[in-house]
Amino acid sequence: MFFAHSLPGESEERWQPLAEHLLQVSRLAAEFARPFGASRAAALAGLLHDLGKYNPQFLAYIRGERTGQGKGPDHSTAGARETLAAFPGGSDRLIAQLVAHAIAGHHAGLADGEGVGGLTERLKKELDPLDPAWREELGTEWMVALEQAFCPHRERARLPFQLSVLGRMIFSCLVDADFLDTEAFFKTAADLTPDRDWPRLPDINPHLTARFDAHMARKQADARPNELNGLRADILTHVRAKASLPPGLFTLNVPTGGGKTLASLGFALDHARIHGLSRIVYAIPFTSVIEQTASIFREVLGEDVVLEHHSAIDAEDGKERSSRDKMRLAMENWAAPVVVTTNVQLFESLFAARPSRCRKLHNLAGAVIVLDEAQTIPLHVLRPCVAMLDELARNYGATIVLCTATQPALGAPSRPGVRGFDGGLELSPERELAPDPEGLHRRLARVTLRRASDAMSDADLIGELAGHEQGLVIVNSRSHALSLYREAMAAGLAGLVHLSTRQTASDRQALLAEVRLRLAPQDPRPCRLIATSLVEAGVDIDFPRVWRAEAGLDQIVQAAGRCNREGRRPVADSIVTVFRPADASTPREIAGFASALAAMAGGHDDLFSPAAIAAYFEEVYWRKGEALDRDKVLSRFRESAGTLDLAYRSVAESFRLIEERMAPVIVPREEEAKAALAALAAERMPPGAAARALQRHLVQVPRPDCDRLRTNGHLSFVEGFGDQFAVLATPQFYTRETGLEWERSDELSLDGYIL
Structure with missing residues (x-):
């Protein structure tokens, strides 16, 4: 028998059979991909992702019989190669290439198609022959047409980009399913509970809507009866009345102070309930606002339905990891009913290549995605970000709400010949959620x-x-x-x-x-x-x-x-x-x-008038021109004669919303932080749960300054987790009043220590 995962020191009867793991991952991945019509492709990725473990050399490795061999034999290339061999041509060939990318990258991350380390080069490597048992255990049912109803709104000019997004979504389904099944096996074996089990939004939406209505009724009863509070109530009523419109692109143009946050939440709850959407994702430019918004949402909806996710505590090295090592990564999959996150987390994940960043992406299909202050997307990545939003709405059943006091930030020029953002979103006046934006501006001055x-x-x-x-x-x-x-x-x-x-x-x-x-x-x-x-x-x-x-x-x-x-x-x-x-x-x-x-x-x-704001953005976009996609992201996904060249890894390495690279440093001043670090070190808390608990106690430090803190001994690291959890070891560098003064790292050097 061949095995997916072993338990050292335990009888092989308790190990996980390989076929059991592959079939379960296939089932989960297909379920995750069903909302966007790619369940067959995702099922194939799940079924063949660990095909290389049908290798006697791999069996010897997990039995501990290959002493001094380091990591085990390559077990992901075989599945990619077999996928391409099964679909040599025709309309399924393009999708088979996406599946091959996902399988080959499910440990180390998505590779480029061509070049050094690319998928083409990797498929040429010499592999040990597989045991024929795999065909008997997995059958032949998977050799069916892959093309389904994915990308229903395809355009020839944007097809390579659309296929790159589909490939990343299939990859997300695979790595999430693989992680969940692997976690379930190891946690069951150790008699531990999995990290977290979130309720489904469709199941609890009526309850959440009732809580929202009760909260707004109390808020209105307590508010002073003045023009501003009356206007906020009118805005909320008008916004919610549009929730029955079909999913797609919406704008919410309300001046600051007009109650956009709660109005957009009310719309999102109603819209998701009416159309059966899967979750609400609220993306915000600054972590300071995430804290406030998440706190408001917990007060309104309850503590157990809101995920606040903004920390970047995850592995950056791109190394291929064993299944046990992957259990030690702090990874989020955004399965919560309501997610509050940053623009950085959202967009950098959508253009990422690493499993830990991509795992969450399939959960954006069929979601209501609210971009608060949408105009803050940095200009050098604006065009690819807008293209991604458009693709999520076109082909993944997502509703996008551009919530801002300064529309039209992301729209195409309002008429021919207007200087502005060519390639912007086609925003319909009928899908503006606010009542009379011009009038609101005058009344809220x-x-x-x-x-x-x-x-x-x-x-x-x-x-x-x-x-x-x-x-x-x-x-x-x-x-x-x-x-x-x-x-x-x-x-x-x-x-x-x-x-x-x-x-x-x-x-x-x-x-x-x-x-x-x-x-x-x-x-x-x-x-x-x-x-x-x-x-x-x-x-x-x-x-x-x-x-x-x-x-x-x-x-x-x-x-x-x-x-x-x-x-x-x-x-x-x-x-x-x-x-x-x-x-x-x-x-x-x-x-x-x-x-x-x-x-x-x-x-x-x-x-502050809408006309002035429109003129301002036209001027900004005209000045930038091609620099709105400075790194040529959209042109780095190509297709020719049925062959894809997808620059997944190189795009991921260059795509940055914030150009100054930052690294998280945990400041363990408060008991919550100290307790989470202690529980993590003692393996009483999963790394994902620890990362969630610690994100309120960290500071993002410029990477060169973080490296200097480390070199001078001012950081410590939780043993067993590499450099994921960097902890400030010199408390005098931080006060509540001034924050972390990393510039002081050269004042004195300490010997680093391990928690």
Whole structure:
């Protein structure tokens, strides 16, 4: 008998038979792929993914008879080769190539089609012959036509890209099914429970909708009866009334403070219930907003249905791993009914090659995907991101809601000859969820915009801030925010708070709660917040004055949404001042946005009007042109004469939303973090559960600085998990007020240690 997985020291009677594993993975993968019509292809991938284990040499390896041999024989190439041999031509050949990519990469990740290390090269390697038993145990039923109803909306010009997405989806089905079945075997053998078992959204949606309705009823009963709260209620009613429209692309154009978050959740619940959709995925640009949004959703829907996923605690090395090693990876599959994540997690996963990043992708089929502040997608990857959103809506049954205060961020030009975003989404006015966006803008106008005539030094800013007991200053970098905070502290300003991604999510949440208490109208206290742009998208704070370092119009609009948010003050007294910093350079990309704003600002009296915002984005996109796909992602997937050349790995290596590569460092100050690390080290907690618990206690550090922390002994690592869980070992580098000062890593060097 041949085996998929062994249990060292245990009788072979307790090992997992290979045929049992292959058939179970095949069944699971087919089930995962059914929503997008590729169940036969996914079933084939599952059935043949470990075909190379029908090799006497592999059997000797897992029995421990190949001493000194290191890792076992290649067991994934054989299945890829057999797939291509079974479908040598015809319409199934293209799909067979996608299946071969998935099988060959199910441990080490998807490879490019051509080039060094590509699939073509790998298929040429010499392999040990397989035992004929595989044909008897697996049968021949799998040799059927692969082409089903996948990619129903195909276009010749975009077919290579569409097929690349299909291949990545098949890969996702395979690696998730493989992991789940492998985890079930090892956990059962050890009498442990699997990591997590989420309920299905269709099963619980009526209950969640009832909770949502009850929450909104309480909220309305407690709200002050004023125009703003009445307007928010009207927006919610109008948005939910459109939930019966067919799945596809929607926009929700509501100015900041209009209640977009809860309105979009209400729409998503209703739309998913009416159309039987599988889950709700809420993608947000900043982790600071994820914490707030996930907290709101848990309050509304309950603790056990919301997955908050933003940490990048997973393996980056791309090594081929044994099944046991894979159990030690922190991997998410987004099987939760409601997922709150970042744009980085969403889009970098959609263009990823590693199993740990791709495992979740099939769960986007048939989902409601809400992009909060959609205009924040970085320009250098905008075209491929938009193409991916379009593909999810076209061929995977997903509904996409572009939720923003600055539409039309991702739409195609409104008429021929307009400078703008060629290749943008075809957005229909009939699928705008908000009532009368032009009218909403006028009714929700709450601030006066001013531009400082001269550059402002930090001393100037502190002088102006000193004249107001409550004020918010937003600058363009973490270093500027920290230096300005320290100078303000030295000047003796009361109520100072510093907020940036130097701090952990847990501390940011606590600091924002403190800010809200200080701003409470019934007991106002001094509150001067110095922050980076992380406060701009969806953070619910209300200051009387805001100073914003020069940036793009969309960021200024977002900053203005933190001023007089509740409409309690006169518009003339609620001033947003845009200034050019004298003591800090403006980052190059932000300077480009500021230039685009300057180019169009003269033609508009009201820069916050929908017409001005449309003109701004036309200017931005026209200036960028081909640089909207800077790395030529879309042209790196090719097909010719029935042969695919898919640059999976090279695209994954270059596709980055945030160009500065970051690495997560865990700050173990709080008991939750200490307990999770201890449980992980003692193997009492699965790595996925530990990663979820720890993501509120980590800081994303620029990779060169993280490497320097490691070299100088300021990081420790949980034994047995490689470098996945990097822990700050020098506590004096972190305070709640200033966050992690990684620049201090050269002050002293310590000997690293193992937890």
